[in-house]
């Protein structure tokens with residue numbers, strides 16, 4: 001097995017896109033920023049867009065699907081994997097200018113594992129307010145990744161997949177005080193806090209402190225709000241909760257709060 005690479009290309013309400021791959025092929029999870037930026041970041045990291053075997057979509061909100069039309073057509077010709085309900089949602093979404101060609105629509109079902117070469121991918125149900133919503137558990141050899149971007153609350157299904165993860169990408173969307181005192185209208189605040197909305201820093205911190213995944217080595221906090229959060233607040237809230245249960249950040253596990261607009265480093269795993 002060759003090295004596995006993970007890159008967060010973008011994360012947050014302005015656009016989401018993650019890369020996971022080996023030295024010869026890889027996947028994208030969501031493609032919610034411009035196709036040109038995705039290609040540029042990959043190229044800068046020595047990854048050719050031609051090696052992307054598929055895009056796995058979490059849900060049909062604009063910040064997750066923007067580049068799907070471009071990347072599934074023409075010279076890119078990349079298949080798009082998601083549930084039937086999300087495919088239908090994408091085809092109705094205003095952000096979506098180019099249609100995904102029928103031959104590049106791949107339909108997947110929750111908790112049905114599929115293989116892309118040596119990557120074993122299992123989508124699972126997530127509570128959020130897209131047409132339908134999934135997270136992805138992805139295994140490669142000994143490595144188990146779990147991708148959860150937008151999520152309103154933690155369910156037993158989510159617990160089951162997070163418990164297996166060594167590498168977890170999980171939302172820490174907002175600081176509760178910043179949201180309360182921030183500029184959003186009341187109805188939007190309610191949507192964000194609601195059970196089909198997003199997790200706060202505290203929600204994520206308390207969940208992980210109460211049910212720490214025993215194998216967890218790397219934790220990336222994703223989908224930080226521009227208006228209602230900061231990297232430092234998300235990081236400190238989670239770090240403090242983990243320290244309370246005796247976990248040493250930087251020794252027992254690594255913790256990162258992902259930047260919204262700048263790609264992360266390339267993380268490599270043997």
Ligand SMILES: [Zn+2]
Nearest residue numbers: 013061063150
């Ligand atoms: Zn989102």
Ligand SMILES: [Zn+2]
Nearest residue numbers: 061128130150
């Ligand atoms: Zn969303």
